[in-house]
Amino acid sequence: MYKSIMGMVTIGTVILMSSVAAHAADGQVSFNGEVIENSCQVVQKNKVVTLPTVQRSALDAAGATAGVVPFTIDLTGCTAGSNVSVYFEKDSVVSSDGRLLNNVDTSGGDTAAGNVEVELMNNNFVFINLATQPAINTDGTVSGSAVPVSTADSSGDASLPFYARYYATGASTAGKVNTYVNFTVVYP
Secondary structure: OHHHHHHHHHHHHHHHHHHHHHOOOOOOOOOOOOOOOOOOEEOOOOOOOOOOOOOHHHHOOOOOEEEEEEEEEEEEOOOOOOEEEEEEOOOOOEOOOOOEOOOOOHHHOOOEOEEEEEEEEEOOOOEOOOOOOOOEOOOOOEOOOOOOOEEOOOOOOEEEEEEEEEEEEEEEEOOEOOOOOOEEEEOO
16 A cells, blocks of 8 residues: 555656646746947936926816926937937836826925926927837837937037926916926937
């Protein structure tokens, strides 16, 4: 009886191991990439853009905008003649509609403006939806995005122009506005 039990245990073990082995390797995922010298450098990594003070009445309904301000992201040390762009990171301050949420720290007594977000636009005043994740092409462009592309000049400098403005998600209330966006430089 002992031999028959041991025989069944051995057979059961072989069956279990063979079923595991049958499911162990169904496919493979390969990852390719390249590490290059960091050629493009951001001239001012932590830029501050000050939006103008506006009247609450300028943002009295959903969709109202006010306070357009131009700004640039300037690069240096890029390969002359190469396309450069930026990829805006989608993180916790990006609304589902692709705008920047008001992120005022109210613990110090400041009041945050209500129903106010900040939206980014390209140099043609086209809204840049930060909630979408565009594809990055090998030529340094960002597909399906309103993000501008610049070509580095002969000295390796490039400038990417943008605009920022207030955007009302409803009738606004008075208070401060503070937000941010992280970005990554994209180049071939």
